[in-house]
Amino acid sequence: MLSRTADHLYWMARYIERAENMARVLDVTYNMSLVPNAAESEAALWLPALEISGNVEAYERDYFNETQQEYTAADVIHYLAMDMNNPSSIYSSLRSARENARAVRVAMTSETWENINSLWLEFGQFFGQDLSQSGLSEFCDWVKARSHLFRGVCFGTMLRDDAFSFVRLGTFIERADNTARLLDVKYHLLLPEQEEVGGAVDYYEWSAVLRSVSAFQAYQKIFSDTIEPWRVAELLVLRRDMPRSLHACFDEITSILEQLSSSRAGECKRMAGELHSKLRFGKMRDIFQRGLHEFLSDFISANNKLGVEVHKTFLSIS
Amino acid sequence: MKKSQPQFFNEMQLDLAASSPEGVREIYKAYHQWLKNVPHHQLNSKRMEAELLFRRVGITFNVYGENDGAERLIPFDVLPRILSAAEWRHLSAGSIQRVKALNMFLHDIYHDQDIIKAGIMPATILANSQYRPEMFGVDVPNQIYAHIAGVDLVRTSESQFYVLEDNLRTPSGVSYMLEDRKMMMRLFPELFRQYPIAPVEHYPQVLLNNLRAVAQTNVQEPTVVVLSPGAYNSAYFEHAFLAQQMGIELVEGQDLFVRNNAVYMRTTEGPQRVDVIYRRIDDDYIDPLVFNANSMLGVPGLLSVYRNGGVTLANAVGTGVADDKATYIHVPAMIRFYLGEEPLLENVPTYELSKEDDLAYTLAHLHELVVKEVQGSGGYGMLVGPAASKQELEEFRLRIISSPASYIAQPTLALSTCPTLVAEGIAPRHVDLRPFVLSGKTCTLVPGALCRVAMKEGSLVVNSSQGGGTKDTWVLEEDVAMPSKANVNQAEEMLC
Numbered sequence: 001m002l003s004r005t006a007d008h009l010y011w012m013a014r015y016i017e018r019a020e021n022m023a024r025v026l027d028v029t030y031n032m033s034l035v036p037n038a039a040e041s042e043a044a045l046w047l048p049a050l051e052i053s054g055n056v057e058a059y060e061r062d063y064f065n066e067t068q069q070e071y072t073a074a075d076v077i078h079y080l081a082m083d084m085n086n087p088s089s090i091y092s093s094l095r096s097a098r099e100n101a102r103a104v105r106v107a108m109t110s111e112t113w114e115n116i117n118s119l120w121l122e123f124g125q126f127f128g129q130d131l132s133q134s135g136l137s138e139f140c141d142w143v144k145a146r147s148h149l150f151r152g153v154c155f156g157t158m159l160r161d162d163a164f165s166f167v168r169l170g171t172f173i174e175r176a177d178n179t180a181r182l183l184d185v186k187y188h189l190l191l192p193e194q195e196e197v198g199g200a201v202d203y204y205e206w207s208a209v210l211r212s213v214s215a216f217q218a219y220q221k222i223f224s225d226t227i228e229p230w231r232v233a234e235l236l237v238l239r240r241d242m243p244r245s246l247h248a249c250f251d252e253i254t255s256i257l258e259q260l261s262s263s264r265a266g267e268c269k270r271m272a273g274e275l276h277s278k279l280r281f282g283k284m285r286d287i288f289q290r291g292l293h294e295f296l297s298d299f300i301s302a303n304n305k306l307g308v309e310v311h312k313t314f315l316s317i318s
Numbered sequence: 319m320k321k322s323q324p325q326f327f328n329e330m331q332l333d334l335a336a337s338s339p340e341g342v343r344e345i346y347k348a349y350h351q352w353l354k355n356v357p358h359h360q361l362n363s364k365r366m367e368a369e370l371l372f373r374r375v376g377i378t379f380n381v382y383g384e385n386d387g388a389e390r391l392i393p394f395d396v397l398p399r400i401l402s403a404a405e406w407r408h409l410s411a412g413s414i415q416r417v418k419a420l421n422m423f424l425h426d427i428y429h430d431q432d433i434i435k436a437g438i439m440p441a442t443i444l445a446n447s448q449y450r451p452e453m454f455g456v457d458v459p460n461q462i463y464a465h466i467a468g469v470d471l472v473r474t475s476e477s478q479f480y481v482l483e484d485n486l487r488t489p490s491g492v493s494y495m496l497e498d499r500k501m502m503m504r505l506f507p508e509l510f511r512q513y514p515i516a517p518v519e520h521y522p523q524v525l526l527n528n529l530r531a532v533a534q535t536n537v538q539e540p541t542v543v544v545l546s547p548g549a550y551n552s553a554y555f556e557h558a559f560l561a562q563q564m565g566i567e568l569v570e571g572q573d574l575f576v577r578n579n580a581v582y583m584r585t586t587e588g589p590q591r592v593d594v595i596y597r598r599i600d601d602d603y604i605d606p607l608v609f610n611a612n613s614m615l616g617v618p619g620l621l622s623v624y625r626n627g628g629v630t631l632a633n634a635v636g637t638g639v640a641d642d643k644a645t646y647i648h649v650p651a652m653i654r655f656y657l658g659e660e661p662l663l664e665n666v667p668t669y670e671l672s673k674e675d676d677l678a679y680t681l682a683h684l685h686e687l688v689v690k691e692v693q694g695s696g697g698y699g700m701l702v703g704p705a706a707s708k709q710e711l712e713e714f715r716l717r718i719i720s721s722p723a724s725y726i727a728q729p730t731l732a733l734s735t736c737p738t739l740v741a742e743g744i745a746p747r748h749v750d751l752r753p754f755v756l757s758g759k760t761c762t763l764v765p766g767a768l769c770r771v772a773m774k775e776g777s778l779v780v781n782s783s784q785g786g787g788t789k790d791t792w793v794l795e796e797d798v799a800m801p802s803k804a805n806v807n808q809a810e811e812m813l814c
Binding site for chain 1: 374376548549561562572586812
């Protein structure tokens with residue numbers, strides 16, 4: 001297939017996935033804000049949402065002024081959901097997804113294209129709404145549902161060829177990145193002084209983390225026990241049956257790279273295989289001994305490098 | 319009620335007193351009957367449904383010169399235009415005849431130029447800016463230059479059709495023919511059970527077969543691609559649509575490159591050879607090494623490969639010389655010269671303003687004529703005398719005097735009208751018709767056409783860039799008797 005086509009498909013899927021993850025972060029943060037005394041301040045609650053998407057500096061540049069230097073719910077929500085100047089806002093992600101789709105509408109089924117096009121048309125209904133006042137949950141649910149629908153329509157209608165593979169590749173490289181960031185920020189923040197955990201607030205915080213990746217029920221089912229941070233980490237890093245875990249993402253990524261008909265996938269496969277084996281054969285105890293933060297930072301960087309290699313091998317036009 | 323005799327030929331009824339069924343043309347009778355029983359609001363809700371669906375599918379176009387970048391819908395009218403089998407036979411034979419002669423003309427003008435030697439065409443045609451000396455002596459497969467041709471037809475009476483112009487460069491609109499049909503079948507399935515409407519859905523397959531037939535690289539399965547200027551082009555939807563329907567790649571200039579007298583596309587598996595390019599980029603932008611050096615849309619070196627037979631372009635480079643308004647005048651003579659036949663379709667009488675007499679007549683009758691720029695297209699740079707203000711007439715007069723050879727003039731035709739759903743209800747609006755003639759293996763057309771309709775009351779300009787809309791065109795199948803109401807009911811019973 002055309003390199004440019006593969007590129008557009010890959011990014012279309014990445015942007016949809018990015019929008020979904022952003023919606024998840026917004027949704028759980030908002031729900032946390034409804035728990036009394038969940039955080040000592042509005043800022044302590046909303047800053048992590050910015051940190052997960054790596055956007056703190058840009059936010060401060062655009063929203064802080066001489067009189068206003070707080071991370072307020074209204075501002076952060078607007079910045080992450082609707083701000084046209086924030087390249088990773090839900091608005092920007094969905095718009096980019098739709099633009100990428102439009103450029104290669106031929107390469108996907110008409111159902112897939114129409115799905116993305118109508119997503120963008122429907123998105124218009126949220127313009128001008130103050131989501132921090134009301135409707136944020138509905139908005140986030142809508143984004144998540146549209147993302148589910150997108151994956152479903154791809155899965156249910158697309159020919160199993162390279163086009164499909166590049167869509168899936170984009171989805172899982174993006175998802176791995178997002179899950180790793182979420183866990184890193186939350187773990188970092190929740191364990192400021194290596195203290196023992198177990199308080200009520202922690203319960204809410206960790207259950208929020210789980211909910212943000214649709215893993216709360218899975219946790220209860222697997223462990224049927226109190227929520228322990230290391231178990232949450234294990235669930236999101238090493239459990240291959242958790243569909244948003246790093247391991248599950250790399251199960252997909254390695255198998256997609258195997259399916260590509262191109263003979264050029266060599267280095268990508270090697271890089272993905274290396275990461276995959278760490279998740280497959282790694283032990284949580286070892287990861288904690290070295291430090292979860294170090295492990296996740298290394299992972300995020302290696303995942304990025306894989307993305308760059310995918311680009312170099314298949315997508316870039318030189 | 320006073321009987322109103324329409325000033326223009328109405329496609330549906332000769333007598334506009336809507337209550338009387340006499341005066342409704344035979345082929346419209348069943349439709350007219352059906353329409354009478356459908357309340358206006360129901361038609362309106364169908365129209366809105368269509369609009370919603372078109373938006374969702376993304377059948378939109380961009381308008382040049384509008385900065386908001388908003389994608390607009392071409393208005394779609396839910397009332398069809400109907401043509402009888404006999405009418406269609408006439409129009410399709412006439413269009414094929416015309417396109418055959420035009421292809422022969424193009425071959426001739428880039429080879430022996432017999433038509434000039436015979437004194438039928440003035441040699442000045444070689445100085446026309448659309449004449450491409452680069453194509454002189456170049457042989458193209460099957461001597462086909464215009465693989466896709468759109469012939470614009472208008473009607474002024476029951477029996478009188480005229481060819482308004484030939485579109486031989488990158489004619490567009492066929493996607494509307496196909497999408498409008500799909501929409502009508504969705505909105506009004508009951509009518510399709512009642513009317514023997516010839517299908518058009520195989521157009522992409524016919525197109526692909528013709529494109530494959532003109533590959534000149536000796537390969538079993540030629541690779542055909544659609545070359546588009548990209549997502550910001552006004553006709554991008556159509557480029558994408560056709561590529562998808564034919565199951566071939568939609569490429570942009572940046573996806574192609576030239577190496578060793580061959581054209582390749584960049585793929586995830588490395589370079590892949592391309593044999594036929596259905597290009598929707600104008601000559602001027604197709605190869606920056608030969609034509610417009612600033613073009614970012616084209617492929618450097620493409621023309622050299624083309625001239626050496628390494629790739630086929632459809633349409634060929636240099637077809638513009640044959641659909642130029644200065645050439646148009648000579649098409650009937652061309653048909654006689656190359657085919658030894660009498661033209662089946664007439665030209666609109668045309669005044670050549672390079673001739674003194676014609677110029678004098680035109681300047682004296684400006685208010686009743688249509689004046690067109692010889693090289694203009696899409697309704698830009700055109701004067702409709704009867705609709706123009708005094709000031710516009712004066713401005714145009716000066717433009718003509720300063721460069722008479724750049725213009726032609728034609729009488730304002732009483733374009734036929736077709737009932738159309740507008741805000742006030744159903745009203746007659748002017749229409750034209752563009753069937754698409756495909757050449758390659760054979761010279762054919764599918765039984766259908768783009769029907770454009772001027773949505774503004776009294777307007778004669780149907781171009782989408784000027785607010786025109788589209789209608790589905792129903793060509794009725796050969797020798798199928800129109801079912802009466804009773805027959806329909808019977809058929810339905812049998813289905814149950």
